[in-house]
Each structure stands twice: as C-alpha cells, then as structure tokens.
Amino acid sequence: MKPSHCWTLPLLCLGLGTALAAPPAPTTPAPVASAVAPAKPSGEREIRAQLMPRRYTTVAAEIGAKVQRMPVGEGGSFKTGQLLVSFDCSLQQAQLAKARAELDGAEQSLKTHERLFELNAGGQLEVELARSGRAKARAELGANQAVLGKCSVNAPFSGRIAEQKVREQQYVQPGQALLDIIDDSVLELEFLVPSHWLSWLKPGGVLSVQIDETRKTYPARFTRIGARVDPVSQSVKVAAAIDGRFPELIAGMSGRVIAATPAQ
Known part of the structure; x- marks a missing residue:
C-alpha cells in the first residue's frame, strides 16, 4: 500500500522507488604486481x-745495428717470408770474412802437420792441436753466419703492419721492438x-x-x-x-x- 502523500506526488514516489530498487555499480579492482615473470620460450x-x-706478434731486433730499409710501411700488407726490416751489417760481414780466412788457415795448418806426421817429422800432439784449431775456426764461422742471418727480418706469416715503432737510419739495440704485425x-x-x-x-x-x-x-x-x-x-x-x-x-x-x- 502506497503512503498517502504518494497519491498527491506520484512522480516523486516513482523516482524514489526507482532509486531504491537500482543495484549498486560494480567496482574495478586495483592492479597487483606479479611476483613471477613469465618464462621466455627463447x-x-x-x-x-x-x-x-x-x-699477431711484435717483431724485435736480435742484434744491435742501424736500420737500413723498411720496405713495408705502417698499414701495408705483406706475404709470408717477405722482407720487413734490413740492417746495416757491414761490420758483421767483415767479421764473417775474417772467420772464413781463419778457417782456411786452420785447414792448411792441419794438412801440414798431418804430412809432417806421415814423414815422421812431427808428433801426434801437433796434429791433434791443428784439428782442434780447425774445429774452433769452423765454430767461429758458424757463429758469424748466424749473426749475419739476423741482419734481415722476414715476415713469419701474411698480414699487415699494425704499428711501426722505429724508423730507417735509427740504431736499435738487441731486443728492441721494431714492428707490430697482425x-x-x-x-x-x-x-x-x-x-x-x-x-x-x-x-x-x-x-x-x-x-x-x-x-x-x-x-x-x-x-x-x-x-x-x-x-x-x-x-x-x-x-x-x-x-x-x-x-x-x-x-x-x-x-x-x-x-x-x-x-x-
């Protein structure tokens, strides 16, 4: 049964009844951070x-000498065995010639003592000493040849000059770095x-x-x-x-x- 005032104010009561009958609006929940991130397949x-x-390596001098030529400049390319550095080895060449002359003399001395021994004009001791002198001269010659072989530096592999550390006409010491090659x-x-x-x-x-x-x-x-x-x-x-x-x-x-x- 409607209240008495609703007979006189039907629109007011109609609006009031609609308001009372409407359901509450739904609320959106607040976002929550996930503690576990989804795994990636890849x-x-x-x-x-x-x-x-x-x-790559650093090429160093093995003897003390003056740099004569450096045919490949910084950044240049080279092949295996190509000349990279050459030194002025006139002193070493003179020492090699001296060693060869000494070896020739030692061989002649040995031949002479051996001939004298055959003629019973010399003793066995002189022959043995002459042989030792020849062996020493041969060793000196080999040492000088080895030194002269270090008067040039050839490329151990094909590549390029990364850095040139010395210049031509510069005197270098044994062990001094010359080039960085790659x-x-x-x-x-x-x-x-x-x-x-x-x-x-x-x-x-x-x-x-x-x-x-x-x-x-x-x-x-x-x-x-x-x-x-x-x-x-x-x-x-x-x-x-x-x-x-x-x-x-x-x-x-x-x-x-x-x-x-x-x-x-």
Whole structure:
C-alpha cells in the first residue's frame, strides 16, 4: 500500500522507488604486481666484444745495428717470408770474412802437420792441436753466419703492419721492438659468457655481431671455449670468428654480440 502523500506526488514516489530498487555499480579492482615473470620460450643475449686478429706478434731486433730499409710501411700488407726490416751489417760481414780466412788457415795448418806426421817429422800432439784449431775456426764461422742471418727480418706469416715503432737510419739495440704485425685474414671476437651457457654452447654454433663503426651486422661462429670457469663471476671466455671476408672490418672495431639462447 502506497503512503498517502504518494497519491498527491506520484512522480516523486516513482523516482524514489526507482532509486531504491537500482543495484549498486560494480567496482574495478586495483592492479597487483606479479611476483613471477613469465618464462621466455627463447631469447637473445647482448654482449660487448672487440675484433681481434687470430695471429699477431711484435717483431724485435736480435742484434744491435742501424736500420737500413723498411720496405713495408705502417698499414701495408705483406706475404709470408717477405722482407720487413734490413740492417746495416757491414761490420758483421767483415767479421764473417775474417772467420772464413781463419778457417782456411786452420785447414792448411792441419794438412801440414798431418804430412809432417806421415814423414815422421812431427808428433801426434801437433796434429791433434791443428784439428782442434780447425774445429774452433769452423765454430767461429758458424757463429758469424748466424749473426749475419739476423741482419734481415722476414715476415713469419701474411698480414699487415699494425704499428711501426722505429724508423730507417735509427740504431736499435738487441731486443728492441721494431714492428707490430697482425694476420687479418681471420678476425675473431673474444668475450665472456655466463657459465650456464656451457650446457648448450658448442664450437660451430652461429651468432651475429653488430659492429658500431660500420653499423652493420655480420655472421660469426663459435670457435673456442675457455678451459676454466671464473668462480667469482661464473663466466667463461669464448672465441668466435667472423664467418666470411669483409674488407671494411679491421682489428680493434667493437660491437655487440647477439647469441640466441635456448628456452629457459
């Protein structure tokens, strides 16, 4: 039964009844941070690395002498066995000639004593001393020949001159560095990876590297895996070689190694 005032104010009562009958509006729950991130089926790991030549060395002087010629300049290419440095070895050549003359004299002396011994005009002791003198002269000649052989430095492998440390007409001491040379026929990348990668990382596996200087991506393959794991960083050193020949790449460039990792 409606109240008495609803007979006189039907619209007011109609609005009041509708308001009383409407259900409450639903509320949106607040977002909650997830404690566990969804696992990736596969992913990529970016690691910084630098291009390095597979073979490189520093060529040093083995004798004290003046640099006479350096036919290949800094940055130049050379082949295996090609002359890189020659020294002024006029003193060593004179010493070699002296050693040869002394050997000739020792041989003549030995022949004379042997002939005298045959004629019973000389003793066995003189013959033995002459033979010792000849052996000594031969040793001196060999030593001088070895020194003269160090008057030129030939390339141990094909490559390029990375740095020229001395100049022509400069006197160098034994052991002094002359040239830094590299074999740039194969460029490698050396970098550290997490040790748990060893469960799937094998030589021959493919990867790619984005070089900063060229802004290009190049293919590469894993070639070597380190022999031990660093217990502090739990990482291992690996090496990869650029797969192919790209003239624009030179040693010292750096970039990002991108290796596809398996599903976690």
